[in-house]
Amino acid sequence: AQSVTQLGSHVSVSEGALVLLRCNYSSSVPPYLFWYVQYPNQGLQLLLKYTTGATLVKGINGFEAEFKKSETSFHLTKPSAHMSDAAEYFCAVSFNQAGTALIFGKGTTLSVSS
């Protein structure tokens, strides 16, 4: 069965530090991979996605993620955290061949301290 695991329900960093949010998936077919961000009382905003092609994907707000098939991972990084990055981050997977909708990880809350 397809699934998504986000390691660490809560990550805390200092402003200016590296942000690393981990996401692993399990799938028997090639996945489409997404990272969404959710600010309090708002909807989900797409940060970036991987479908095919280049495995290093750049998104909005300075975030990027690398698809590593051998590690079944799609970790999200940002070189330097900003206070405004504090939010909930969801990794999600879809499997076009199966015709299913998004499967979400449980989410990671990112806190940024000054």
Next chain:
Amino acid sequence: DTEVTQTPKHLVMGMTNKKSLKCEQHMGHRAMYWYKQKAKKPPELMFVYSYEKLSINESVPSRFSPECPNSSLLNLHLHALQPEDSALYLCASSQPGLAGGGTDTQYFGPGTRLTVL
């Protein structure tokens, strides 16, 4: 433009009320979704419409009734809800994928915060 709009932003209703949530997109997407999200949890899929036809119903209670009047509009009719139905209700849209499930990039609206008293 990747905007999905939802109205109302907030809704408070009693258990005997009938109300509706509305979602609209003008991106030409032919797949639309309803999700329910509880605090500190990921969104849970409720319904998927593909080409205005219901393609996925994730065993949602009948007190939730979806409707897709046209390719831009999605409604969720609510009746006789329970307090445990209080949540953020999110709408999303995308182009349909294979088998009508809808697997291209989903764009989400801001949600309707529902409180059932």
